[in-house]
Structure formats: structure tokens, C-alpha cells
Amino acid sequence: MRRRDVLAVAAGLAGHAAAQPADPVDVLLVLAVDVSRSIDEDEARLQREGYRAGISDARVVEAITRGMIGAIGVAYVEWAGFEYQRQVLPWMRIASQADATLWADKLAEAPRASLSWTSISGGIDFSRRVLAEAPFEGTRRVIDVSGDGVNNSGRSVERARDEAVADGVIINGLPIINDRPTFGRAPPVPLDQYFQQSVIGGFGAFMVVAEDFDAFGTAVRRKLIREIAALDSTPA
Numbered sequence: 001m002r003r004r005d006v007l008a009v010a011a012g013l014a015g016h017a018a019a020q021p022a023d024p025v026d027v028l029l030v031l032a033v034d035v036s037r038s039i040d041e042d043e044a045r046l047q048r049e050g051y052r053a054g055i056s057d058a059r060v061v062e063a064i065t066r067g068m069i070g071a072i073g074v075a076y077v078e079w080a081g082f083e084y085q086r087q088v089l090p091w092m093r094i095a096s097q098a099d100a101t102l103w104a105d106k107l108a109e110a111p112r113a114s115l116s117w118t119s120i121s122g123g124i125d126f127s128r129r130v131l132a133e134a135p136f137e138g139t140r141r142v143i144d145v146s147g148d149g150v151n152n153s154g155r156s157v158e159r160a161r162d163e164a165v166a167d168g169v170i171i172n173g174l175p176i177i178n179d180r181p182t183f184g185r186a187p188p189v190p191l192d193q194y195f196q197q198s199v200i201g202g203f204g205a206f207m208v209v210a211e212d213f214d215a216f217g218t219a220v221r222r223k224l225i226r227e228i229a230a231l232d233s234t235p236a
Contacts, residue, residue: 023093026067027228028138029074030127034147036080036118038178043213044112047146047176051076052104054220061097063228071095072228073136076107077127081117082154085126088112091134119154120145120199121161124171128164142227146174146210146220150194161201170202174223176210204230 031051035044054060055074064072076089088110094100127143143164151157161171173195189197192209200207206226210219 022135022137023071024069025071025073025093025136025138026064026069027072027140027142027230028131028134028136029072029227030077030130030143031074032077032079032123032127032143032145034080034118034120034123034145034149034176035078035112035114036147036149037114037116038118038149039114041114043148043178044114046213046216048107048112050217050220052107053217054224055094056097056100056104057221057224058097060221060224060228061094061100063225064094064100065096067228068139073134073138074103075130075134076110077123077130078113079119079123079126080113080115082119082122084113084115084119085122086113087130091130091136093136117153118147118149118151120147120151121157121159122154123147124157124160124164128167128169131169140170140230141168142170142172144172144174144223144227145195145199146176146216148176148178148191150191151198158198161199165201168202170205171200172205172223172227173200173207174210174216174219175199175207176216177212 072094073091074094075091078088079085089106092103094103131141164171175191175195177191195207208219208223210216
């Protein structure tokens, strides 16, 4: 074979490899977690442990494996004020108990920061960028926002939500009822009502309320099962 023919074949193979579709998943899920200063160290630990236990829970793994594809893509993001968002764990494809356990172990090892103010809008905007960079192809794209306060930093949370929804993203909420108002100020409305009105959006969007940080783990599990299975009814 002549050199130019070899080069043409090589170029064709490279183009074919580049055109290969990404690994499919039932849902691309960004877990967007509040780490503002209204959340103390004990509460932060309970929050992390809630997600670790939730993802690795056998009932959640069963919901994953029963999906049409039997896998989900998960990224873990932490946010505070408008100037602080970071992707703590990169995208990972979870399709088995072993995958889920590995993800939970990685989250346990990740360092944590705590900063002032609460920019839910910043968390949503950053999570949209994380979704855009996902290495998997999802049938649904979901941002799961958890937090214990209202937006008090950055742009309007309603605008951030509406732009995400217009892009086909679903935003679900996990408001945490904290007995310490953010920076000494009570929210203008009850936090669950605020999340309902201003944070969640998109087809089938919902929220699960954690009555306090101790109840967070149970709320996470219930919410994950509903998100993964795309259930319309309230989970058990």
C-alpha cells in the first residue's frame, strides 16, 4: 500500500473514532451542594455522608440498574457565593454496586471548603457548564440543588433557573430546614416554598424537604430514587 493510501486509511480510522457516540446513561445528574458558612462542620459532614450513603444504597443502585440503559452519570459540585463554585468529583458512570461504592469512597477523600454567602444562581450556572462537558450521553439532564438558605449573592436565581429550563435541564430541589437563619436573617418565605417558587423547574421537577440535617440522608435517598427512575409519584 502506498504511503498516501496508508495516511488516508489512518485519517479515516481517526475520524471514525472521533465520531463514536459517548457512553449512554439514563440520566446525567449534577449534585449541586451548598457549602456556604451557614452550614457548620457537623452539618457539612452529615450532608456529605448523606450523598455517600444515598448513592451507594442498595435501593438506589437497584433503581439505576433497572433503567432502560442501566447506568447514570454523576458529577458532584459544591457552591457558595457567586465567586465560588467547584467540581469536587468529575463525571463518573455508575452501573453497579461496585461503581457506587467507589464513588462514595472518592467523595469521602475529597477536601471541603466553606465560604460565605449563598448563590444558588451561581450553582445552577456552573452546573450547566458541567453538564455541557459531560463525557456521557444522557436521555435526561438534571441538576439536584441542595441548600439551607435563599439566594443572596449573584444574579437572580429565577433567571438562572429559567435559562436552564429553556435549555432542557430539569432542576430539582432539596431544601434543608435549618433553625439558624442565614446571616441572622429569616428567609422572606418558608424555605420549601422558596424552592418551589424560585429554584426548581422543568418537566416533572420536584423537591424533597429535609426537615433538618439529621434527616438529610433519608431525604437524599428518596430523592435519588425518584430522579433516577423518573417517577411521577411520591417515593416510599
